[in-house]
Amino acid sequence: MKLDEQIQHYLDGLATAEEVQQLQNILLTQPDSRRLFADLANLDAALAEQAAGWESPVPANSAKSLRTPISHLGLAAAAALALIITGTWWLHSSRAVHATVARGIGSRVFSEGMQIQSADYKMQAGTVEFITARGAKVVIEAPASFRFENDQRLRLERGRVAADVPPSAKGFTVVTPTGQAVDLGTQFGVDVPQHGQAEIHVFKGEVIAQSTKGGKRQSLKDGQAYSLESGAGAAREIRSAAFIQPDEMPALQAALTSGQRARSDAAMAALRRDPALITLLDFENSKLPPGTFRMTQGRWPGSHAPEFVNVGDHMKLNAGADRSWPRLTLAAWVRLDRLEALYQSLYHTDGWDDDKRGQVHWIIKKDATMRLALKRNTLLPGSSEKEGFPDSATPVLPEKGRWVHLAVTYDADAKRIRFYLNGQLDKECLQATAHPALLGPAQIGNWNSQDRKLSGRVDELILLGRTMTDDEIRALFDAGNPYR
């Protein structure tokens, strides 16, 4: 036997007493042999390390004979150790209750108090808050498929999870198809879209991220995000509002149980009969406008809303091109993920050309105020506007990222723009020159090819060829408000 075979033999536990003795003599007398020994033992350790983080590509059912992978001290070190130290071990029994449903919003499967064992769940609609046996709050938003493997380990095949992990549940881990996130006492979110890589977002505290392939560990702190890609992962923009947090749940649930959804549907139905309606996008129709965007859940369980994530994501719209509009109302429900961008496009007609008087750009700016810009309109002399365009006064993003209702009305004859935030008049602005609004080819969430990306979701976007009154906008907000 060659020396490397002898060493492997020993490392595989196959060596006889005689062979061990022989190996020992060689190792003791020959430094080179010790170096080879170290190399091979190192290879063995590294392979074991990889195997511990390896996920079988074979469908789970047929691979069960080899037991579901992981839960080596490997990356689960933090989890396991926290438990070793507190003197307990997680329960292996399949009967064990790993989590309890604290709140189920719009889900037929999950009702309050329901006990969750290790089983595969698919959630088509709604948002559900679980409390794990160790006290972590975990909100999962549909569409999702997942399984609590134990009280410290959630396997997420698809969907969106926000976790709030107290010290007692430190080490709580979310496993995705492309990697995992181990919490070190924190608030974080994991997004596994239907297409594309899973992402980890850390709102507060610290999380260790690890891609399945490549295996590098990445420590993420407050405000950092990371995509779990094959090979090395990559830093991403944090999208804190992309996740429904535990503290958002009660208000959502209260609105739903009070029948808010029916009021919203009735308001939309009434608007559809409005003769001045140019377009109403509620995204529930199977015929969606063209573009690049993700479909996510809207304000209601099982409803739909486009989400814009990457630069260049957009939705194309061509409405109201047949004439100009002396009076106009624009309104939408928006859930903004982040604000770092200089401009975010709510609705941008294509281009910005001198010959297109009155073409419309509806924008959210970096300071989170709205802007309604019409080409070649001018401000009144001595106007208090600082940037040369009519801007709203109050930032549209509340402290926490939630759904907000944005609206603006325009009257070219009265030369007046009125901004509304959550049904309340925010600011009025008068123009010196006011052209009738020009609509036509436009984009939501983007401008031109790759500019002014909107980060977040849009729901119920309305273009109306008249100015809504304060009361009407108030009513529109009241009827569509997903919170109570």
Add this chain to the structure above:
Amino acid sequence: MSPAEIEEHQRFLRSLTAHEPAVRAYVRRLVPSRADADDVMQEVAIVLWEKFSEFQEGSEFRPWAFGIARFKVLSWLRDKGRDRLVLSEEVVDLIAEETAQDETRLERQRRALETCTQKLEPEQKQLLMQAYQPQARIQQVAAISGRSVTGFYQWLHRLRRLLADCVQRELAKEDAS
């Protein structure tokens, strides 16, 4: 736990998570089997936590952890050595001493291995990973592969030799560039 203890615990877990592969690989060089390494590693982790208050902030976690692991392994050997086929304390101590000095090179090897296993055929990789699963049963994996146990070990040996060669090439490539 008090807030200070939680803070301390968090600091510890962070260090351990960062250095655990190195410490585990170190232990693996000193004990006969992977299962032994797992056992010892659990004890090492607990001792590390117990002694963490003595660990000086700012000094290096890894050498400190190696020292504790070495001590744990030697007492484990004294314990198990009588009824197990293990290398003598003398050899183990020699390997412990030398390889602790050599950790930079060994760590580079472990990293290069990731590149090398990516190059394997999917079926090869799957079998290899199955054989290295914690608590894997070689008889079972051999059966899946359609080989005898002896045949499987031979296959495994050939594959590891390929990987070892690949690791050498990868490191040579890194050194050249």
